[in-house]
Amino acid sequence: MCNNHLKPRPYRLLSIKKESFTECTFRLECDHTPVIGQFYEVSLPRVGEMPISISGIGSGWLDMTIRAVGHVSTAVHTLKPGDNIFLRGPYGNGFPMAEMEGKHIIIAAGGCGVSPIRPIIEHFYNHPEKITAMDLLFGFKDPSLVLFNQDIDRWKEKFNTIITVDQSCSTWEGKNVGLITEYVKQVKIPDFQNMEVIIVGPPIMMKFTAQEFIKHGVASERIIVSMERRMSCGVGKCGHCKVGDKYVCLDGPVFRYDQAQLLID
Amino acid sequence: MGKSLSHNEFNVLLGALAKDYNIYAPARFEKQGRFSDTDIIRYRQVSQVEEIVWQAKSTYSPKEVVMPVTQTLFYFTQTEYREPETDTRPCLVFLRACDINGFASLDKIYLENGGTEDIYYKRLREKVKFILIECHTSFDNCFCVSMGANTTDNYSMAVRFGEENIQLELKDEQLAGYLDNIGQGNDFKPQFIQENKIKVNVPSVAEMPDWIYNDQMWKQYDHRCIACGRCNTTCVTCSCYTALDVLYDDNCQVGERRRVWASCHIDGFTDMAGGHGFRKENGARMRFKVFHKIYDFNKRFGKHMCVGCGRCDDNCPEYISYSNCINILNDRLKEGEKASV
Ligand SMILES: Cc1cc2nc3c(=O)[nH]c(=O)nc-3n(C[C@H](O)[C@H](O)[C@H](O)COP(=O)(O)OP(=O)(O)OC[C@H]3O[C@@H](n4cnc5c(N)ncnc54)[C@H](O)[C@@H]3O)c2cc1C
Ligand code: SF4
Ligand code: SF4
Ligand code: FES
Numbered sequence: 001m002c003n004n005h006l007k008p009r010p011y012r013l014l015s016i017k018k019e020s021f022t023e024c025t026f027r028l029e030c031d032h033t034p035v036i037g038q039f040y041e042v043s044l045p046r047v048g049e050m051p052i053s054i055s056g057i058g059s060g061w062l063d064m065t066i067r068a069v070g071h072v073s074t075a076v077h078t079l080k081p082g083d084n085i086f087l088r089g090p091y092g093n094g095f096p097m098a099e100m101e102g103k104h105i106i107i108a109a110g111g112c113g114v115s116p117i118r119p120i121i122e123h124f125y126n127h128p129e130k131i132t133a134m135d136l137l138f139g140f141k142d143p144s145l146v147l148f149n150q151d152i153d154r155w156k157e158k159f160n161t162i163i164t165v166d167q168s169c170s171t172w173e174g175k176n177v178g179l180i181t182e183y184v185k186q187v188k189i190p191d192f193q194n195m196e197v198i199i200v201g202p203p204i205m206m207k208f209t210a211q212e213f214i215k216h217g218v219a220s221e222r223i224i225v226s227m228e229r230r231m232s233c234g235v236g237k238c239g240h241c242k243v244g245d246k247y248v249c250l251d252g253p254v255f256r257y258d259q260a261q262l263l264i265d
Numbered sequence: 266m267g268k269s270l271s272h273n274e275f276n277v278l279l280g281a282l283a284k285d286y287n288i289y290a291p292a293r294f295e296k297q298g299r300f301s302d303t304d305i306i307r308y309r310q311v312s313q314v315e316e317i318v319w320q321a322k323s324t325y326s327p328k329e330v331v332m333p334v335t336q337t338l339f340y341f342t343q344t345e346y347r348e349p350e351t352d353t354r355p356c357l358v359f360l361r362a363c364d365i366n367g368f369a370s371l372d373k374i375y376l377e378n379g380g381t382e383d384i385y386y387k388r389l390r391e392k393v394k395f396i397l398i399e400c401h402t403s404f405d406n407c408f409c410v411s412m413g414a415n416t417t418d419n420y421s422m423a424v425r426f427g428e429e430n431i432q433l434e435l436k437d438e439q440l441a442g443y444l445d446n447i448g449q450g451n452d453f454k455p456q457f458i459q460e461n462k463i464k465v466n467v468p469s470v471a472e473m474p475d476w477i478y479n480d481q482m483w484k485q486y487d488h489r490c491i492a493c494g495r496c497n498t499t500c501v502t503c504s505c506y507t508a509l510d511v512l513y514d515d516n517c518q519v520g521e522r523r524r525v526w527a528s529c530h531i532d533g534f535t536d537m538a539g540g541h542g543f544r545k546e547n548g549a550r551m552r553f554k555v556f557h558k559i560y561d562f563n564k565r566f567g568k569h570m571c572v573g574c575g576r577c578d579d580n581c582p583e584y585i586s587y588s589n590c591i592n593i594l595n596d597r598l599k600e601g602e603k604a605s606v
Binding site: 003004005006007008010043045046047048049069070073084086202203228229230232233235236237238239240242244245247249250264265 | 338339341342344345346348374375378379381382383384385475478504505506507508509510512518520522524527529534535536537538539541542543544549553556557560561562564565
């Protein structure tokens with residue numbers, strides 16, 4: 001009897017944490033360990049299905065941080081701890097964690113893009129001896145949309161952290177305003193060989209941030225991005241995520257930028 | 266083994282087969298065509314040879330047998346997903362060489378891509394035996410020869426329909442018993458079309474150069490194509506779908522998850538939450554489809570997706586010719602980068 005890859009399984013919600021007025025982190029009980037950077041198809045019976053990245057991995061649990069933007073993503077916000085949420089996965093390739101070891105890691109993330117890279121930061125926060133340095137560059141639309149405030153306060157203690165907002169307001173305690181690309185030059189890169197840049201965010205942000213790093217001397221093979229496409233299956237059948245000869249759900253979502261550049265929609 | 270049967274004998278054969286098989290063949294649906302007073306020919310279950318349209322190409326392809334337009338994936342309540350029952354009867358499908366080769370393209374996606382098998386497709390596909398319809402002549406817009414899809418040996422039985430009698434070749438021993446006492450033995454073997462009026466030169470480049478993606482050749486389709494998706498729905502090798510949940514009524518807690526055919530030409534195919542999408546121009550969608558059919562798919566699976574059935578050209582309401590587009594593409598690539606500026 002072969003497996004039905006489209007069949008979701010129930011997982012119990014352990015807790016729900018509000019991150020911003022549109023985003024919550026859902027912690028669920030989980031019996032397996034995905035690779036950082038993979039995603040799941042999250043289902044609500046009678047509403048639909050959507051791809052969501054892992055924003056945290058622990059022993060026996062997973063975190064997903066979901067922004068309410070449409071049908072399914074809004075409906076999940078009505079769930080309560082103890083309820084079931086339906087998942088299938090994990091899917092996709094994930095980040096090359098082993099290749100990052102012994103190197104200087106630079107992470108540039110915009111908005112929701114901070115979710116999939118959060119487990120990378122936590123991993124090296126707990127194992128700082130595995131890398132030479134880490135710089136964090138985060139961009140958010142406005143101060144009310146800054147995600148993972150408490151985590152960022154912790155990360156700051158160990159890693160150089162720059163947070164910028166597109167639009168400031170009176171409650172913004174940080175000093176940085178403007179697009180992420182303007183802050184790329186503040187990151188000091190002593191060795192262009194032994195490093196990896198990870199960029200995750202909206203398509204335009206990834207493109208311009210990558211170009212900015214390249215302008216400062218980083219080779220495109222040293223840049224890693226995580227792509228987002230419409231997905232209706234996650235397993236290479238529905239065709240929605242196809243770009244060139246690649247399927248983002250199978251061959252991605254993580255790509256080296258020199259490869260990603262060759263994929264023309 | 267070959268046989269010659271009268272139409273009456275063939276109906277006796279179909280009757281015997283129908284006890285054990287669902288028999289699908291192209292049939293006429295009157296006045297449902299693209300223009301008023303025209304018919305469409307599409308697949309349905311048949312029981313008599315008179316129902317089978319063998320004199321013309323079918324409007325829609327036989328892929329519906331293994332890939333229904335809408336298909337239930339699950340029935341659900343709030344707490345569980347339940348798979349629907351499937352009809353376990355085996356199927357016989359009457360189809361042409363190009364379409365048999367088209368199923369091989371569908372198989373690549375549904376049974377191979379990503380190393381997983383789609384169970385819904387597999388359950389239907391496993392039950393199918395092919396009955397080849399021999400083509401007497403090449404039809405309008407066919408270019409199966411250019412795509413190397415004009416021949417096949419992947420069939421259980423091959424049939425040459427004629428006004429007087431019907432010749433058949435039997436390859437599948439499981440079907441032999443049905444023919445024991447009917448018809449006269451001969452050594453019939455089907456012939457295959459060796460030449461089409463339309464010839465297509467598929468570009469043989471290892472990599473498409475960057476400039477061709479934005480070349481002016483795609484611009485004409487921005488306005489000519491109306492993004493109706495008919496080229497995709499009639500194509501035997503288009504396999505995309507969208508899943509959606511349906512409620513039986515507003516108060517009801519039960520419903521189902523379905524998948525329905527999706528089309529890369531139609532608005533919204535790439536749309537994501539927040540309104541972000543790709544390929545807004547219809548010309549870019551034409552380019553995406555053409556590259557998938559004769560370049561991307563081949564790069565991934567070592568076989569062209571398109572089999573040259575010509576249905577996309579038969580059915581485009583704007584008379585856009587996909588086969589001509591491939592030839593234009595081939596010429597542009599030959600003219601080279603210089604010509605693009
Ligand atoms: C690999 C991947 C990882 C993602 N990770 C996260 C995450 O961690 N947190 C988060 O908040 N969002 C994430 N998204 C985006 C999230 O999938 C969409 O916001 C979500 O699909 C919206 O669904 P909806 O039903 O609420 O929206 P609607 O607009 O009602 O969507 C209707 C349908 O369109 C499709 N769709 C719409 N937007 C997208 C989209 N952006 N990507 C893919 N399909 C879409 C879905 O199939 C959905 O069922 C991710 C997307 C991808 C591809
Ligand atoms: S692209 Fe056109 S010619 Fe090729 S298989 Fe599809 S319908 Fe037939
Ligand atoms: S090419 Fe023709 S059939 Fe296809 S979407 Fe455009 S107008 Fe419709
Ligand atoms: S999400 Fe369906 S093919 Fe990738």
